[in-house]
Amino acid sequence: MAVESINIHPLDKHLRVDRIPTLYCPGCGIGITLGAMLRALDKRINEGLIDPNKIVWVGGIGCSARTVFYVRYDAAHVLHGRAIAFATGVVLANPELLVIVVGGDGDIAGIGGNHFIHAARRNIDIIVVMITNFVYAMTGGQVAPTTPRGVKTTTTPMGNPEPPLNAIKLVLALNANYAARASVTTPHYIENFFYKALGIKGFRFIEVISTCPEIYGRHIGLRDPVEMYNELKKRVKYKPKPSIEDADIDWEKGIIIGEFLERNNPSYLELLRGVYGK
Amino acid sequence: MISREHGKFRVTVIVDRCKECGLCIAICPVKVLVRSSIENKYGYRPPEPSDIEKCIGCKLCEYNCPDFAIFVEKVV
Numbered sequence: 001m002a003v004e005s006i007n008i009h010p011l012d013k014h015l016r017v018d019r020i021p022t023l024y025c026p027g028c029g030i031g032i033t034l035g036a037m038l039r040a041l042d043k044r045i046n047e048g049l050i051d052p053n054k055i056v057w058v059g060g061i062g063c064s065a066r067t068v069f070y071v072r073y074d075a076a077h078v079l080h081g082r083a084i085a086f087a088t089g090v091v092l093a094n095p096e097l098l099v100i101v102v103g104g105d106g107d108i109a110g111i112g113g114n115h116f117i118h119a120a121r122r123n124i125d126i127i128v129v130m131i132t133n134f135v136y137a138m139t140g141g142q143v144a145p146t147t148p149r150g151v152k153t154t155t156t157p158m159g160n161p162e163p164p165l166n167a168i169k170l171v172l173a174l175n176a177n178y179a180a181r182a183s184v185t186t187p188h189y190i191e192n193f194f195y196k197a198l199g200i201k202g203f204r205f206i207e208v209i210s211t212c213p214e215i216y217g218r219h220i221g222l223r224d225p226v227e228m229y230n231e232l233k234k235r236v237k238y239k240p241k242p243s244i245e246d247a248d249i250d251w252e253k254g255i256i257i258g259e260f261l262e263r264n265n266p267s268y269l270e271l272l273r274g275v276y277g278k
Numbered sequence: 279m280i281s282r283e284h285g286k287f288r289v290t291v292i293v294d295r296c297k298e299c300g301l302c303i304a305i306c307p308v309k310v311l312v313r314s315s316i317e318n319k320y321g322y323r324p325p326e327p328s329d330i331e332k333c334i335g336c337k338l339c340e341y342n343c344p345d346f347a348i349f350v351e352k353v354v
Contacts, residue, residue, distance in 0.1 A: 008279070008292055009346045020295060021320070021345055027299030031344025187341040213299075225299040 014038045016072050024063060027225020029184030029210030033131055034067045036190035037100075044198045055098045058087045060112060063138050064104035064131035064210075081111030084119045087126045095125070095269050098198070105132040105146040109167050113145070116167075120174040123202045124268045129194070130167060130205070133212035141215040148251050152219050167207055168247040168260050177202030179261035181247070183209040185233040189257060196259075202267035209236065209255055220251075280314070282330040288351045289327040289339075295347035296324035302339035302348055308332040311339065 007013055015038070024030055044050045057075040059065030060083035068075035078086045087099045101108075108116050108130045119126065134151070136142045141154045145165040152159050171179040178197055182189040190208055197204040211217070211232055213225040222228040232255075239246060239258045246256040266274070280291040289310065296318060303311045303325050310333045314326035325348065327333070333350070340349045 008290070009349050010351075011346055015346065021297065024344065026297035026322075027301060028344050031346070032342055035341065035343070035346060225301060226304040229301060229304070 011035060011038050011042070014042065014072055016070055019070055022070055023066065025212075025214040027211065027213045027229070028063070029133070029208070029212070030064050030067060030131055032184045032187050033064075033129070033190055033208045033210065034070065036187040037102075037129065037194050038071070040191045040195035040198060043195055050098060050198065054096055055100065056087075056090050058083045058090065058099060058101045060103050060107040061138075062104040062107045062136075064102055064133075065107055067102045081107055081113075082115065083107060084112055084115040084126070084128065088115075088119060088124050091125050091269070099126045101126055101128045103128070103130060104137070105130060105134065105167070106136045106144045109165055109170075110136075110145045113165075117170065117174065120171050120176040120203050120205065122268045123175045123177060123265055123271075125201055125203070127194075127197050127204045128206070129208060131208045131210045132167075133210045133216050135212065135216045135219070137212050137215040141219060146249075148249060151251075154219075164249065166247055166249065167205070169244060171203075171205045172244055172247070172261055175203070175265055176205055176261065177263045177265055177267070178204040178259075179207075180205075180259045181207045181209065181255075181257045183232060183236040183255065183257050184211055185229060185236055186238065186257065189238065193259065201270070202263075202265060209249075209257070280324065280326055282327040283353050284330050284333065286353055287330075287333045287335040288353050289330060289333060290349055290351070291324050291326065292347045293318045293324045294320070295345045296322050297345055297347075298322035298324070299344065301342050301344070305338050305342045307336060307338065308334055 055073045057068040059068035061080035083101045087101045091099045143153045143156045150159045180193040211228045213228045217228045235254045242258040311325040312328045
């Protein structure tokens with residue numbers, strides 16, 4: 001049997017191994033996302049671009065936000081939806097810190113939607129990784145703002161009548177510097193996009209389409225992790241330079257992944273320095 | 279911990295972290311892994327690199343494991 005206190009896995013130096021195994025259901029995509037993010041972070045640390053002692057992870061409430069429990073860095077677990085608000089405070093108090101916000105679609109686009117909009121508008125120097133599983137999974141599968149139309153959830157037993165919110169389109173309309181979408185079926189893209197995001201300034205947003213076999217899979221009839229993974233893999237397509245219309249998420253027509261936005265707008269810290277001259 | 283190797287690559291499974299989701303077994307392009315008959319302390323059956331001779335070192339199992347339970351190394 002494995003001895004958990006020593007580092008075995010190549011990523012163990014970034015993880016709090018005493019808290020592993022994670023609380024996620026078998027086959028949950030959040031672990032894949034976390035692994036890909038840590039690989040990108042590891043590369044940047046080895047390049048000497050990032051000081052591992054100056055990283056802060058912030059998570060709100062939800063399955064995805066709990067990733068901050070498992071990383072061996074300073075982390076804050078804050079109120080539901082207020083992860084971006086907290087991260088804004090961190091980066092303004094100490095601009096040297098690299099702030100990474102991880103959350104689910106319910107935490108970032110739903111309850112924290114207003115903070116999300118205004119952080120993107122002000123181009124605050126944080127990285128936001130939103131792990132989308134299309135429902136509020138931790139509370140039992142209620143309808144979320146990102147749930148596609150027609151999907152049966154716990155609170156919409158006749159199918160969801162509402163059109164979903166598209167976080168990528170929202171960010172494209174605002175003043176952010178980077179927006180990309182990846183999927184857990186393509187962990188290399190998560191790694192590449194996160195690696196790129198770590199090297200630029202301003203508001204950086206990465207949406208990761210995740211599998212949730214236990215809650216979302218139950219509603220759409222894909223309970224088995226492998227079945228749901230393969231079903232998502234069939235629908236995900238990479239496009240080198242996707243347009244705004246490609247950002248639509250349609251479970252039937254397919255989901256386009258890629259880098260939707262790359263800008264070099266002045267970040268909030270630069271704008272502040274411009275005003276206060278420091 | 280189950281560790282198997284051939285001339286080029288070593289595949290290691292950290293038994294107690296596995297949750298038996300089966301992603302590594304399904305994702306492996308050359309079908310190195312099979313579900314083993316042993317149970318870990320949580321009652322899950324971890325994968326076992328039975329056909330290790332076939333391993334091409336693509337690391338897809340490592341990248342797609344949600345629980346940091348499997349990894350591939352180059353044998354030096």
